[in-house]
Amino acid sequence: MALSESELIKRFFRNCGAQRRDVALGVGDDAAVVECPPGMQLVATTDTLVAGVHFPLSVPAAAVGHRALAVNLSDLAAMGARPAWALLALTLPEAGEQWLTEFAAGLGALARAHDVALVGGDTTRGPLTVTVQLLGHVPRGRALTRTDGRPGDALFVSGSPGDAGAGLAIEQGRLTAPADAAPYLRERFLLPTPRVALGERLRDYARACIDVSDGLLGDAGKLASASGVGLEISFADLPVSRPLIAALGPDAARELALTAGDDYELLFAVDPARLAELERELPQARWNYRQIGVLREAPGAVVTRDGTVMEFSHSGYQHFL
Amino acid sequence: MALSESELIKRFFRNCGAQRRDVALGVGDDAAVVECPPGMQLVATTDTLVAGVHFPLSVPAAAVGHRALAVNLSDLAAMGARPAWALLALTLPEAGEQWLTEFAAGLGALARAHDVALVGGDTTRGPLTVTVQLLGHVPRGRALTRTDGRPGDALFVSGSPGDAGAGLAIEQGRLTAPADAAPYLRERFLLPTPRVALGERLRDYARACIDVSDGLLGDAGKLASASGVGLEISFADLPVSRPLIAALGPDAARELALTAGDDYELLFAVDPARLAELERELPQARWNYRQIGVLREAPGAVVTRDGTVMEFSHSGYQHFL
Numbered sequence: 001m002a003l004s005e006s007e008l009i010k011r012f013f014r015n016c017g018a019q020r021r022d023v024a025l026g027v028g029d030d031a032a033v034v035e036c037p038p039g040m041q042l043v044a045t046t047d048t049l050v051a052g053v054h055f056p057l058s059v060p061a062a063a064v065g066h067r068a069l070a071v072n073l074s075d076l077a078a079m080g081a082r083p084a085w086a087l088l089a090l091t092l093p094e095a096g097e098q099w100l101t102e103f104a105a106g107l108g109a110l111a112r113a114h115d116v117a118l119v120g121g122d123t124t125r126g127p128l129t130v131t132v133q134l135l136g137h138v139p140r141g142r143a144l145t146r147t148d149g150r151p152g153d154a155l156f157v158s159g160s161p162g163d164a165g166a167g168l169a170i171e172q173g174r175l176t177a178p179a180d181a182a183p184y185l186r187e188r189f190l191l192p193t194p195r196v197a198l199g200e201r202l203r204d205y206a207r208a209c210i211d212v213s214d215g216l217l218g219d220a221g222k223l224a225s226a227s228g229v230g231l232e233i234s235f236a237d238l239p240v241s242r243p244l245i246a247a248l249g250p251d252a253a254r255e256l257a258l259t260a261g262d263d264y265e266l267l268f269a270v271d272p273a274r275l276a277e278l279e280r281e282l283p284q285a286r287w288n289y290r291q292i293g294v295l296r297e298a299p300g301a302v303v304t305r306d307g308t309v310m311e312f313s314h315s316g317y318q319h320f321l
Numbered sequence: 322m323a324l325s326e327s328e329l330i331k332r333f334f335r336n337c338g339a340q341r342r343d344v345a346l347g348v349g350d351d352a353a354v355v356e357c358p359p360g361m362q363l364v365a366t367t368d369t370l371v372a373g374v375h376f377p378l379s380v381p382a383a384a385v386g387h388r389a390l391a392v393n394l395s396d397l398a399a400m401g402a403r404p405a406w407a408l409l410a411l412t413l414p415e416a417g418e419q420w421l422t423e424f425a426a427g428l429g430a431l432a433r434a435h436d437v438a439l440v441g442g443d444t445t446r447g448p449l450t451v452t453v454q455l456l457g458h459v460p461r462g463r464a465l466t467r468t469d470g471r472p473g474d475a476l477f478v479s480g481s482p483g484d485a486g487a488g489l490a491i492e493q494g495r496l497t498a499p500a501d502a503a504p505y506l507r508e509r510f511l512l513p514t515p516r517v518a519l520g521e522r523l524r525d526y527a528r529a530c531i532d533v534s535d536g537l538l539g540d541a542g543k544l545a546s547a548s549g550v551g552l553e554i555s556f557a558d559l560p561v562s563r564p565l566i567a568a569l570g571p572d573a574a575r576e577l578a579l580t581a582g583d584d585y586e587l588l589f590a591v592d593p594a595r596l597a598e599l600e601r602e603l604p605q606a607r608w609n610y611r612q613i614g615v616l617r618e619a620p621g622a623v624v625t626r627d628g629t630v631m632e633f634s635h636s637g638y639q640h641f642l
Contacts, residue, residue: 006543024362025464028547030399030532031366033464036357041345044440045352046408046454050447078351087367089410089452119365126371126450131410131443133367133454143346143354211351222327226349 005123008095012104017086017111017118025119032119034085040137043081047071051128056172061099063190064130065106070192071213072134073114074264077199078211080144083114083136088121091129114196142203144268149208149227151297153269158195158289160241161216162253163188165260181243192264198287199266205278206268217258220267220293221301227269233258233293235305258303269295326444329416333425338407338432338439346440353440355406361458364402368392372449377493382420384511385451386427391513392534393455394435395585398520399532401465404435404457409442412450435517463524465589470529470548472618474590479516479610481562482537483574484509486581502564513585519608520587526599527589538579541588541614542622548590554579554614556626579624590616 014027025033036042049068051057059067069086076083088107092099111118116134167189169175170182177185202209210223217233224231240253248256266289270278284290303310335348346354357363370389372378380388390407397404409428413420432439437455488510490496491503498506523530531544538554545552561574569577587610591599605611624631 024462025466029466029468030396030530031364031402033400033459034363034365035461036361036363038359040357041354042357042363042456043352043354044406044408044454044456046410046441046452047443048410048412048445048450048452050412050445053445053447075351079354081352085365087365087454089367089369089454091369091371091450120367122368122452124369124371124374126374127448129369129412129447129450131367131369131452133365133408133410135363135365135456138354140356141345145346145350147350209351 008123012100013118016104016108018115020117023117023119027120039140041140043076043079043136043138045072045075046133048131061102062106065103066110066191068130068132069107069110070194070264072132073194073196074211076134076136077194077196078209078266080199080203081136081138082200083116083134085119085135086116087133089131091124091126144203144206144209146208146210146223146226149223149229149269149295151229151295152272153207153295154272154275154291155231155269155293155295156289156291157265157267158198159265160239161263161265162244162257162260163241164262165256166244166247168262177247181246184243189262194264195266201282202268205274206270209266209268212263212265212267214261215259217301229295230299231293231295231301233303235303237292239290329444333421334439337425337429339436341438344438344440348441360461362461364397364400364457364459366393366396367454369452382423383427386424387431387512389451389453390428390431391515391585393453394515394517395532397455397457398515398517399530399587401520401524402457402459403521404437404455406440406456407437408454410452412445412447465524465527465530467529467531467544467547470544470550470590470616472550472616473593474528474616475593475596475612476552476590476614476616477610477612478586478588479519480586481560482584482586483565483578483581484562485583486577487565487568489583498568502567505564510583515585516587522603523589526595527591530587530589533584533586533588535582536580538622550616551620552614552616552622554624556624558613560611
């Protein structure tokens, strides 16, 4: 069926996200108009998913919609920002109704869960590529950046990194996992959970924060480098899930946790003087994060195990290497 | 040469656009942080250019960079908004240094001309696709929309539509134009001029406004339809350039002006009681626009010539038809 661009937008995306009172003009004009709340700074990010590059072509449309927004929510989480408005640039080979229905359902459900309104976008014909631009806000001067970590800061990560990397390998047929582990791992790749609520709360505790999307070790290195420090990660302290251990064994699970991409967890540095307060206000067991190392004076990123330094050749996913 | 994503961004895009004091945090963290001025609403748009769909693969990289921003500037112009910050999502097959240098030069020159800072983005590998998200602002409640045109309003268009359509045909080898016309027409396709200054000034005079990007007749129909009215365009009043007439003759030139895409001009409706004031404050000869018709009660879009109604089968570019 041939759909015009305006019919397509009206049908699938006009009421896709949350309804927000600060949207003066949403989908349907030349641009969207929204109200930025007083006292707040605007936070903006964009991320693209290319079919066959960022996800296999087998990924269901609802998961593509979810992921396209989730990866951007994760960027705002890392800034301690509250998401508010999204724009969608969708390039697709044809206007398949079923695919669009499921894609919009996946995107819309996550948008509504985070009170994000879809206020505009563009649909074009071409190879399947999804770019979401996400806007949010943060109290003036309070954005969490990568640059303010200091030597001695405790380094934490949320969730259980590596799961999504194993899920991708399962989705691609490169890994076979036990029947009780595979569905969990696959879902962790398909439907990542951006840590928006944690990110907002970390504004009060973290000195520096980064989104773990290209591999924990590489992203930790980026935070350290931006802060002008180094870091040390304790291999034994890496939080890995039971299903990941079931699939790979404990050592390979932790190696994957260090190097695989697609986690969309938060890595953050906290002043050691504030650790007791952090645990009181944001208990680790409830908020699902864990200390994995420290920032240090000496530059570079090292992983230690039983007192010796481990070597890692692949320190994160690089799009152009 | 293999460039990592962060090296690529640092090298080509960190200082690509204007420097603005309201950018608290630009390229290089998980998201950008900017200050929305008090009393203003935020205006946001996004447009994607896909190689081989929106432009032939022969188009020079600098023109791709220029166009990618220009089409978004044109959307903000149609809202009467002032552009401020852009994000770039660039998908490209390989990190070719020469291509990137020229692309960034084309994008950066237009950004600086309009005082737009490039505050963030994402680079990914895949088929060449450029998505720009452009943010700007407008005094609260003053955005120009498509919905407030009324019967009797005078209908104007800026520039000389059809030029870019002929330029595209020349670029694709479908049209041969005289040697003194071809370079002008080709440049009108490659380097469109978004009417940002006109759009901002039209806030005080126009009742409704739309960006002409998919064909004048079709876009005029969208404005009329959104306003709940119809429209009548006088064929003889369509402004066409001398080079377009030289290439096609006067009739085919005006037909192309009605139906070709890629103009990035403004179409706007003005209360007839305000025409004298409009001409005094924004003289047509200086601001380069012209009345081409009127809005009317009867729905639909008609083009008249010598008192008779012309038929048009192709009323604008539809991405999914």
